[in-house]
Amino acid sequence: MFKQRRCVSCGARDWSPCPQCVARFETAAPIAVDGARTASALVEFDGPARDLILALKYGGARSLAPWFAGALLADLAPDIDLITWAPTTRRRRRVRGYDQAELIACALGSVAGIRSRALLRRVDNSAAQTGRSAASRHLRPEFRLARPVESLRIALIDDVVTTGATIESAGLCLLGGGAKSVDALVLARTPTPSETQSRATRSSSHR
Ligand SMILES: [Zn+2]
DSSP states (O other), rough: OOOOOOTTOOOOSSSSSSSHHHTTTBBBOOOTTTSSSSSEEEEEEEEEHHHHHHHHHHHHOOHHHHHHHHHHGGGGTOOOOOOEEEEHHHHHHHSSSSSSHHHHHHHHHHHTTTOBBEEEEEEEEEHHHHTOOOHHHHHEEEESSOOOOOTEEEEEEEEEEESSSHHHHHHHHHHHTSSSSEEEEEEEEOOOOOHHHHHHHHHTOOO
């Protein structure tokens, strides 16, 4: 049976994301990623953009990946040799059935005409960390190289950046392996608690 198109964020009978939701996306503030040649995020992780990314991440809305990849295309440097992503743990990938960062990276590769490949493996140290203090559980994620990266100019994709620890760790692993450069391209940047607070104040004063 024909399935009615609906916007994943607002439910409008339209493409997802619908133009009204896209118009409400907020351009992300600049981000910094240690070691990266350039680093940028597309949108703030807030409002409809947040709904859509959560739907892509946890709700099985894989069809959103090509849309976001198309939007990221403008931030892709012209000299990139290979596109990769900061992978999630194998455990999480198994539960969700896919890795959203991989979906975006592969969609970006096909729209840009550049090869996308898995270059990193995430070390799953969650089991080893059980029983440790809450503070030490927030150690930076660890990555290992899955294949040689020497002399490559790499675009590194991730979905959401909060502290930047994940993408920074992934980028430094690539550079440690001899990559020529790493450009960090992220879908969304999490606003800081004080920014979220000031936004809430602003929107309530408009009512
Ligand atoms: Zn919408």
